[in-house]
Amino acid sequence: SGMKPIVISTWDFGIAANQAAWEVLKKGGKAIDAVEQGVRVPEADLKNMTVGKGGYPDRDGIVTLDACIMDSEGNCGSVAALEHIAHPISVARLVMDKTPHVMLAGDGALQFALENGFEKEDLLTPEGEKAWKEWLKEKKYKPVMNIENKSFAVERLPGNQYNHDTIGMLALDAQGNLSGACTTSGMAFKMHGRVGDSPIIGAGLYVDNEVGGATSTGVGEEVIRTVGSFLVVELMRQGYSPEDACKEAVKRIVKKKPNIAKDIQVGFLALNKKGEYGSYALQKGFSYAVCHNEKQDLLIPGSYYY
Ligand code: SD4
Secondary structure: OOOOOEEEEEOOOHHHHHHHHHHHHOOOOOHHHHHHHHHHHHHHOOOOOOOOOOOOOOOOOOOOEEEEEEOOOOOEEEEEEEOOOOOHHHHHHHHHHHOOOOEEEHHHHHHHHHHOOOOOOOOOOHHHHHHHHHHHHHHOOOOOOOHHHHHHHHHOOOOOOOOOOOEEEEEEOOOOOEEEEEEEOOOOOOOOOOOOOOOOEOOOEEEEOOOEEEEEEEOHHHHHHOOHHHHHHHHHHOOOOHHHHHHHHHHHHHHHOHHHHOOOOEEEEEEEOOOOEEEEEOOOOOOEEEEEOOEEEEEOOEEOOO
C-alpha cells in the first residue's frame, strides 16, 4: 500500500542509520522507535565528528549535544547543550515519555539523564581535541558569530571530513504514522552554551501526522530565524510537494539574510503522509538517504546557489 513503511535521513551516513530504522519498520514496528534506533547509529560512531560521542567541541573544548524527537500524536522531547551523554536522542525520548516537559537544557538535562541510568562519559575524542587545538591556533578565541561559519561552509564542500553533519530522520511506519528525530553536536567551535536548531521543535524538526514531517541540517541560526521545519510542513499542508516545500524554505532563508545565505549551508528534508519525499539545500554538497522495501538510495538534492 503505497510508499510505506519508509525512512529517510540526512547525509551519506543516513544509509547506516536508515538500516537500523528499517529493522524496526520491517517488523511492523512504530516510526517513533525506528527513528530513535536509527539516529543512535551515527551518535555512537566515533568517526563521525558532528553527532554524539566524537563530535567536535565548542570553543572551550567542551562537547555539548542537542537532540529532539517527535511522534505521530504531537508528543515531543528535547535536550539542549547536554554534556557527557553519548545518546542524547534517547534522553530526549525519555523527556517526552516520562516528564511533563518538552525540553531540558544543560545541567538539568544531564541530571535527568544520570537519574535515569545513562552513563556519564567523556565525549571528547583525541581527534576532536586535536581539531580544537588547531582551531585555537588559527582562529584565536573570538566569539564572533559567522566567522567560523564562513570557513566551515567552504570546508564542508564535498569530499572532505565536514561532509558529515547533523542527522535528521523521518519515518512513516506500516500503520501510516509519522515520526522524526534529529541529533547533533552542533556547529564545531561554537560559543559555549550555544544551542542550534536541532533540538528546537519547529526549527530542526517538525512532524504533523496529518501532513508530513521535515528536518534540517546546516547553520542552525538561519533555520531558527525562519522556523524552517515547521514552515516546510505548513507548506506541504497547503499542497506543496516535499521538494517544493523545502525549496521555498531555502528561499525564505535567502530572502531574510542574503549576505549570510550565500556563504553557508542549510538543507531541508521532508516526507509526507503518502510516503513521498524530497529535499533542497542552499549549496551543493548535501545528500540524503532513503530506505524503502529493503532498498537503500543515496540522493543529491537540488540547491539554490550552485
Ligand atoms: C546546528 N544544524 O547546530 C546544526 C548542526 C549542523 O552544520 O547541521 N551543522 O546548527
